[in-house]
Amino acid sequence: MRATVDRAGLDPQGRLPKVQIRRVRKGDLSKVRDVMEQTFGDFLERQLGTRPRQAFGGAQYVHHRWLMEPWGCFVAEEDSSKIVGAALAVTWGTVGVLGPVAVLTNYHNQTIGQQLIRAAQDFFDENKATLHGCVTYPTSPKHLYLYHKFGYRPKHLTAIMGRTIDRGPARVSAVAKSGKTPLTARRFSTLEEAKKKAALTRIHRITNAICRGLDLAKEIEIVDGLALGDTLLLERGRDVIGFAICHTPGVSEAPAGALYVKFLAIDPPHRKAEHLEQFVTLIEGLGQELGVQRVILPVYARYWAAYNILVQCGYQVDFTMIRMQRGKQEDYEDPADLVLDDWR
Numbered sequence: 001m002r003a004t005v006d007r008a009g010l011d012p013q014g015r016l017p018k019v020q021i022r023r024v025r026k027g028d029l030s031k032v033r034d035v036m037e038q039t040f041g042d043f044l045e046r047q048l049g050t051r052p053r054q055a056f057g058g059a060q061y062v063h064h065r066w067l068m069e070p071w072g073c074f075v076a077e078e079d080s081s082k083i084v085g086a087a088l089a090v091t092w093g094t095v096g097v098l099g100p101v102a103v104l105t106n107y108h109n110q111t112i113g114q115q116l117i118r119a120a121q122d123f124f125d126e127n128k129a130t131l132h133g134c135v136t137y138p139t140s141p142k143h144l145y146l147y148h149k150f151g152y153r154p155k156h157l158t159a160i161m162g163r164t165i166d167r168g169p170a171r172v173s174a175v176a177k178s179g180k181t182p183l184t185a186r187r188f189s190t191l192e193e194a195k196k197k198a199a200l201t202r203i204h205r206i207t208n209a210i211c212r213g214l215d216l217a218k219e220i221e222i223v224d225g226l227a228l229g230d231t232l233l234l235e236r237g238r239d240v241i242g243f244a245i246c247h248t249p250g251v252s253e254a255p256a257g258a259l260y261v262k263f264l265a266i267d268p269p270h271r272k273a274e275h276l277e278q279f280v281t282l283i284e285g286l287g288q289e290l291g292v293q294r295v296i297l298p299v300y301a302r303y304w305a306a307y308n309i310l311v312q313c314g315y316q317v318d319f320t321m322i323r324m325q326r327g328k329q330e331d332y333e334d335p336a337d338l339v340l341d342d343w344r
């Protein structure tokens with residue numbers, strides 16, 4: 001039974017299907033959030049043997065994602081009245097990122113997840129996203145089977161890494177100690193509108209050099225527009241040589257008490273270990289200013305140089321997920337690029 005999006009689909013007997021897929025509407029947002037929390041709560045309880053108080057530790061995914069990419073957010077609705085599943089998707093230029101996807105536990109294995117994923121795939125195709133990706137649980141046969149059905153291949157682990165930051169003076173990087181000109185971080189939110197535009201163009205050049213067509217502008221704009229955190233621009237003199245989209249606790253993707261980096265990249269011509277190391281120190285400094293206790297940095301293991309630097313900076317793996325990818329430029333990542341990105 002194939003559901004149609006935003007149209008009542010009929011089954012082969014001409015009846016309305018019980019569960020239909022449609023786009024998220026504003027009035028659905030809290031319900032979608034509840035469905036996600038409850039479903040992941042059930043899943044984690046089965047995995048861990050104990051139910052977490054909050055499935056995502058206070059991180060939020062629904063409201064701002066819907067504002068950022070309303071056409072990429074779908075619900076499964078039973079009898080036109082009960083939301084039983086949801087999927088969020090976003091296009092970063094030519095890269096389509098799927099997730100979270102959730103179907104209420106009592107509704108599992110009735111093809112609802114597949115119908116939601118198909119709706120997201122159609123959205124990617126309509127928007128000409130040529131590389132599609134998600135992260136999932138590497139130990140779950142069901143998840144691997146499900147994404148395989150859509151042509152996704154398991155790739156490398158994504159490690160969500162964290163470090164507790166102390167209240168004392170900020171950690172001083174080896175480079176800063178060595179007396180070389182330190183890099184500085186400017187907050188995107190402090191720029192005038194015209195300068196914001198110029199910064200976005202510069203950032204697009206950086207992401208395009210990492211993966212042709214990759215564009216993070218809407219993530220930066222939503223963080224700025226809704227004050228979900230800030231984007232730090234790593235500068236040498238007046239040149240922007242990197243950026244980091246930071247979420248801070250509240251209604252963002254940062255869990256309670258933590259500063260969370262959604263995406264960080266150093267411009268490939270400037271990819272020196274010391275630049276990432278200094279950037280991490282500057283991000284920790286922002287975390288201290290904001291009074292958070294932890295910094296969370298996600299790293300995809302194919303970016304092996306970046307992973308090594310985080311370990312040297314004292315970061316430890318909190319948990320891992322596996323990245324699944326399909327489409328053009330499927331293995332675009334250069335292990336020497338200094339990129340931290342999270343596809344959750």
Ligand SMILES: CC(C)(COP(=O)(O)OP(=O)(O)OC[C@H]1O[C@@H](n2cnc3c(N)ncnc32)[C@H](O)[C@@H]1OP(=O)(O)O)[C@@H](O)C(=O)NCCC(=O)NCCS
Nearest residue numbers: 043101102103108109110111112113114135136141142145
């Ligand atoms: C993952 C999830 C969204 C799937 O939703 P769903 O509605 O149950 O999925 P579907 O019924 O469309 O498809 C499940 C498929 O997996 C198969 N499956 C179920 N258990 C399986 C197992 N142990 N091993 C292999 N395949 C399995 C089903 O048979 C079905 O395939 P089929 O239609 O070809 O027979 C749902 O399980 C969920 O919400 N899980 C908790 C949250 C989560 O993990 N989200 C995804 C994070 S990436």
